[in-house]
Amino acid sequence: MTITTELTGWTGLQFFGRTTASVSHDLKNALAIIKENAGLLNDYLLMAEKGTPFKPERLKIVADRIDQQTRRADTLIKFLNRFGHSIDEPLATVDLNEAVSLLAALTQREVAMKQATLQLSMGESPMTVKTAPFWLLTFLGHCMTFSLKALGPDKILRLQVEKVKEGARILFSPLSGLQGAEKGGFPGDAEIALLNSLNAACHIDPDAAMLIVNLSNR
Amino acid sequence: MRVLLVDDEVDLASALAERLDLRGIKADWVTTAHAALDKAEAVDYDLAILDVKMPKIGGLELRQRLHERHPRMKFIFVTGYGSEMDFNKVKCQEGETCYMVKPVDIEDLLKRMKDLLGQSGGDQ
Numbered sequence: 001m002t003i004t005t006e007l008t009g010w011t012g013l014q015f016f017g018r019t020t021a022s023v024s025h026d027l028k029n030a031l032a033i034i035k036e037n038a039g040l041l042n043d044y045l046l047m048a049e050k051g052t053p054f055k056p057e058r059l060k061i062v063a064d065r066i067d068q069q070t071r072r073a074d075t076l077i078k079f080l081n082r083f084g085h086s087i088d089e090p091l092a093t094v095d096l097n098e099a100v101s102l103l104a105a106l107t108q109r110e111v112a113m114k115q116a117t118l119q120l121s122m123g124e125s126p127m128t129v130k131t132a133p134f135w136l137l138t139f140l141g142h143c144m145t146f147s148l149k150a151l152g153p154d155k156i157l158r159l160q161v162e163k164v165k166e167g168a169r170i171l172f173s174p175l176s177g178l179q180g181a182e183k184g185g186f187p188g189d190a191e192i193a194l195l196n197s198l199n200a201a202c203h204i205d206p207d208a209a210m211l212i213v214n215l216s217n218r
Numbered sequence: 219m220r221v222l223l224v225d226d227e228v229d230l231a232s233a234l235a236e237r238l239d240l241r242g243i244k245a246d247w248v249t250t251a252h253a254a255l256d257k258a259e260a261v262d263y264d265l266a267i268l269d270v271k272m273p274k275i276g277g278l279e280l281r282q283r284l285h286e287r288h289p290r291m292k293f294i295f296v297t298g299y300g301s302e303m304d305f306n307k308v309k310c311q312e313g314e315t316c317y318m319v320k321p322v323d324i325e326d327l328l329k330r331m332k333d334l335l336g337q338s339g340g341d342q
Contacts, residue, residue: 028320036229
């Protein structure tokens with residue numbers, strides 16, 4: 001099956017844009033922290049040159065912040081690079097544990113803005129399905145956005161990867177606010193087009209407060 | 219000059235506040251809009267430096283709320299966006315509000331602060 005519909009293409013482009021904007025925003029923040037703390041080190045140096053006393057332990061705190069933010073930026077770039085390469089192959093064997101980890105990394109800002117906590121529960125490794133990597137991420141990104149709107153008061157979202165008979169499934173739960181969110185209509189036209197292209201299915205189980213995505217090996 | 223810094227990135231807010239302190243500007247910092255509103259009730263700030271994107275209440279809404287309660291307060295927005303997209307979202311009022319893109323340069327920031335407050339270099 002090929003992904004050629006205009007709607008799917010536009011949906012993918014939107015997801016790509018939204019994700020890169022979000023990650024680059026986080027990168028900007030990491031760089032801003034590095035710059036400000038490097039500036040602070042410079043301020044300390046000027047103070048030392050002028051003979052103004054300062055606490056030497058401050059140096060370690062500031063240096064640690066720079067180190068931490070450099071790692072943060074490096075991780076963000078690594079995930080962004082993996083996301084960029086997800087479009088390389090129209091069809092590939094995808095480890096769902098890795099795909100869900102990547103999704104979690106790419107959407108961490110969206111999760112943070114909702115003040116939600118993400119919990120990942122991975123299945124046996126590797127848990128592979130043959131699918132279209134970029135479109136899978138796009139669809140899961142839509143599931144994430146929908147799920148974040150349907151969280152309960154504790155704002156915990158659990159992503160669970162499970163093996164099933166003819167493939168695997170990914171569960172988004174607990175969606176305690178599902179009744180309200182359901183009125184928004186999910187899956188909508190864009191998600192249905194993606195599901196058709198992925199040869200996948202999804203359904204909402206209101207009793208289990210869960211969004212279930214079924215992926216079969218194609 | 220009394221300044222309130224509001225940014226959900228703790229290590230950014232605290233470092234910037236310390237750098238301002240070292241330059242003789244009394245700066246407090248908080249990481250949420252709610253904390254900022256509380257803080258502004260207790261302290262008479264001349265200026266607030268606000269991150270645009272924050273959980274729950276963002277910088278734009280926070281500015282509105284602070285302005286209603288403290289009409290003399292001036293504002294500088296800082297944003298992580300690389301483009302000037304956000305600049306167009308705010309009705310920048312001449313002499314009251316201005317925008318900067320992260321990472322900001324401390325000297326530029328100081329200049330903006332002084333411009334907004336109508337101060338010369340040596341009267342902090």
